[in-house]
Amino acid sequence: MRVLSSFFRNLSVGTTADWEKIVLGFLFFLAGIIVLRIVSQILLRSFAKGLREQTREVLRKVFLYTGTAILFVSVLNATGVSVSGLLGAAGVLGIAVGIASQTSLSNIISGFFLVSERYFEIGDVLKVGEQMGTVYSVDLLSIKIRTFDNVLLRIPNQHLLEQTITNVTRFPVRRLDFIITIPIAQSIENSLDALRASARQCSLALEEPEPITMVREQTIHGWSLLLGVWFERPHTVLVRNSVTTAIQHVFRTRGLHIQTATIMVATETDAGPPPYGG
Numbered sequence: 001m002r003v004l005s006s007f008f009r010n011l012s013v014g015t016t017a018d019w020e021k022i023v024l025g026f027l028f029f030l031a032g033i034i035v036l037r038i039v040s041q042i043l044l045r046s047f048a049k050g051l052r053e054q055t056r057e058v059l060r061k062v063f064l065y066t067g068t069a070i071l072f073v074s075v076l077n078a079t080g081v082s083v084s085g086l087l088g089a090a091g092v093l094g095i096a097v098g099i100a101s102q103t104s105l106s107n108i109i110s111g112f113f114l115v116s117e118r119y120f121e122i123g124d125v126l127k128v129g130e131q132m133g134t135v136y137s138v139d140l141l142s143i144k145i146r147t148f149d150n151v152l153l154r155i156p157n158q159h160l161l162e163q164t165i166t167n168v169t170r171f172p173v174r175r176l177d178f179i180i181t182i183p184i185a186q187s188i189e190n191s192l193d194a195l196r197a198s199a200r201q202c203s204l205a206l207e208e209p210e211p212i213t214m215v216r217e218q219t220i221h222g223w224s225l226l227l228g229v230w231f232e233r234p235h236t237v238l239v240r241n242s243v244t245t246a247i248q249h250v251f252r253t254r255g256l257h258i259q260t261a262t263i264m265v266a267t268e269t270d271a272g273p274p275p276y277g278g
Contacts, residue, residue, distance in 0.1 A: 025076075040063045120167050122137065125168040131147065178229070
C-alpha cells in the first residue's frame, strides 16, 4: 500500500508547469506511436519480405507492443513521474495479473507454435470443428475467421492446437466429385461416356490431370457412378455450375436417366497423390 500511495502522490499535479509536462508528454507519446508504426512498416518491408503474412503480422505487433511499453516509461520519466514507484505498483499487481493471465500466456505460446508450423496464412479457408471461413487476421492470442455469411469468429490459439484444422485452400488444384445414381437396367458404359462428355463441355476443367470416371458401388437405388473433375481453386463455383448443367443436358439428350446426385469437393490429399506428380 505504501508503494501505491507513493506512486499516486507522484502523479498529483497542481501547477502550470506540471500541466505543461503532462501535455508535452502526451503529445510526445502520440508522436512516438506514429513513428513506431512507420518504423515497423519499413522494417517489415526491408527485412521480412520472404515471410508469410501471419508471421509478419505477429512480428509487427510484438515490435509495436514492446516499443509502446518503452515509450510509455520514457514519457513518465520526462514528466517527472517516478518509474520506480510505477514498477513497484506493477509488482504488487503483477502476481494477481499473472495468475489471471495464465490462459493468455498459453494462447501466446500456442500462437507461436501455429505460426512456426506454417499450416495456414491470411486468406486461407479453414474448417475448425463445425466452423468454416476465411482467415481474417492472426493475433497473439487468437485468430479471427470470417465465415461465409460474413460473421467474424474469434478462435483462441490454444483451442486451435486441440482441434483438427482443415485447410481447404492449401493446394492450387482441387477435384470436384459428382456422384450420380443410375437405374440398374441402364447401360453403365453409356452413362460413363456421358459423364466424360459432360466434363469436356466445361472449359475450366483441367485436361491434365484428366477427369476420373468410375463405378463406385451398387445401391438399392441403382449403380453409383463418380465423375471427378480437376480445376484451379478460384473456379469452384463456376465449375460446379457448369458441370452440373452439362450432366443434366447430356443425359437428357442421350435419353439416359439419373436417380439421385450429390457433389463433393476433394483436395489432392483427400484423393491420394495427384496423378501429375505435384
